[in-house]
Amino acid sequence: MASPDDRKLLGIGIVGTVIAALCCFTPVLVILLGVVGLSAVLGWIDYVLFPALAFFIALTVYAVWRRQRRQNHT
Template identity: 55%
Template sequence: MKNPKTLLRVSMIGTMLVALCCFTPILVVLLAAVGLAALTSYLDYVLLPALAFFIVLTCYAVWRKKKHDACCASPSTKE
């Protein structure tokens, strides 16, 4: 992604969504409603690495945005 704001937005949404699914029983209820309640024992194997990935992606996006803002900042005074 060329725009650091887009990467930051995507990573923040992903982090919030995975964190919501990790710390609340949303997926357990949804899987039970669909009839896939047997898969709930495997959620930790998927959600925790996904949460770690999105947290690292968010940190990278923040770092990249700061780097982009520092190099492309326009001077505020014109002479």
């Protein structure tokens, strides 16, 4: 049985991955930053979004691996 920590870690990984992917591959972040008046930051946004996407994908993979490992040992 998965612990609450495993579920929380997996949830954070999935939500973070979805948000980072939406911001990377759709103009959501561009529109939001333009509305707020921070469109000058858009030149640097890839330096943050791609590592964030990679981090959240890695976190999701780790959470799934950890959950499966705990289920196999019980």
